[in-house]
Amino acid sequence: MSKPMTIADYYRWFHREWMRAGLVVAVFLLVYLTVLVAPVNLVLYAMLLCAPLCMLHETEEYIFPGGFAQFANRDIYKQDPENGLADETAVFWINMGYIWLALPVCGLLAVYDLRFAAWMPYFFIFQALVHVMLSIVARRRYLIYTADGYMSAEIMDPDRQQSDPNFPLETASARTLSDSDRARAYSTYLSYCGTYSVEGEIVTHHVKAELIPSWTGSDQTRHFKFDHGCLIIGQGNQKLTWERAVKHA
Numbered sequence: 102m103s104k105p106m107t108i109a110d111y112y113r114w115f116h117r118e119w120m121r122a123g124l125v126v127a128v129f130l131l132v133y134l135t136v137l138v139a140p141v142n143l144v145l146y147a148m149l150l151c152a153p154l155c156m157l158h159e160t161e162e163y164i165f166p167g168g169f170a171q172f173a174n175r176d177i178y179k180q181d182p183e184n185g186l187a188d189e190t191a192v193f194w195i196n197m198g199y200i201w202l203a204l205p206v207c208g209l210l211a212v213y214d215l216r217f218a219a220w221m222p223y224f225f226i227f228q229a230l231v232h233v234m235l236s237i238v239a240r241r242r243y244l245i246y247t248a249d250g251y252m253s254a255e256i257m258d259p260d261r262q263q264s265d266p267n268f269p270l271e272t273a274s275a276r277t278l279s280d281s282d283r284a285r286a287y288s289t290y291l292s293y294c295g296t297y298s299v300e301g302e303i304v305t306h307h308v309k310a311e312l313i314p315s316w317t318g319s320d321q322t323r324h325f326k327f328d329h330g331c332l333i334i335g336q337g338n339q340k341l342t343w344e345r346a347v348k349h350a
Contacts, residue, residue, distance in 0.1 A: 116193055120163040123201075127156035148211045148218040151225070152204040159196060199224075244332075244343050252297040252306055258289035287312070293321075302326060304334070 106114075115122065130153035139146040162169035170192050174185025210217035243255040278286065293316060295309035306321040325334045332343040 116189075119193060119196070119201075120159050123156035124160045124164070127153040127160070130156075144215060145211060148215065148221060149208040151218075151221050152200065152208055155200045155204060159200060163192070242341065242343070244334075246297060250296050250298070251294070253294040254292065254306070256291040 131150075134146055134149050134153070138149060170187040170189075171183065173187040174180045174183070178186045180186060204221070207217045207221065242257075243253075245251075245253045291312060293306070293308050293311035293313075296307045298305050298307070302324055304323050304325050306323070308316050308319050308321060311317045323334045324336050325332060327333070330345070334341050334343065
């Protein structure tokens with residue numbers, strides 16, 4: 102006869118499986134709210150919908166395809182992917198506080214007064230901006246200028262993957278990859294090279310070879326400046342900041 106689970110056992114299970122439990126809860130809430138709340142009060146429906154939508158987002162971050170905590174540790178905090186700042190306990194309590202507690206409680210209080218849920222749209226805007234900024238910060242970029250006038254630029258999404266992780270490396274090429282893998286590789290990598298010239302605060306890249314065919318043979322003109330040892334290329338929202346790479350032994 103199996104031993105009945107204690108409160109501590111349930112906690113340990115939930116601590117380990119909360120993101121999978123969240124998927125089940127999210128599907129139930131989506132159906133329940135759509136059937137029973139939406140026909141009565143669309144504004145309240147939108148407020149209550151925040152929690153299950155965030156739970157579905159957690160599923161994407163930690164299960165399908167997952168890897169968000171490892172990404173944050175490796176590319177944002179520059180720590181061990183498995184044991185960095187965003188470890189299992191930190192991820193658990195952050196999501197419990199915001200997604201499993203604050204959103205549902207404020208959503209229920211909105212039944213009596215919608216002002217309790219007024220902060221939710223701002224939270225989602227903030228969360229979206231943070232995710233975009235994290236992806237920009239973590240993107241792997243290399244920009245090379247040589248003294249004799251040649252340049253090369255490489256920008257890669259750090260999480261680019263093939264659909265088949267066991268694809269044999271020795272036979273991998275543009276011809277052997279599937280159409281979906283080629284499309285994924287194209288959309289997560291930018292590369293071009295050529296020569297460059299500088300006039301005042303303008304650098305012009307004379308493109309000789311590029312992943313995007315229409316760029317080959319073109320001149321790409323960019324504003325640039327130096328600030329606190331960094332090279333800033335571009336203006337406004339279309340600018341990138343480059344740091345000098347550390348020389349490897």
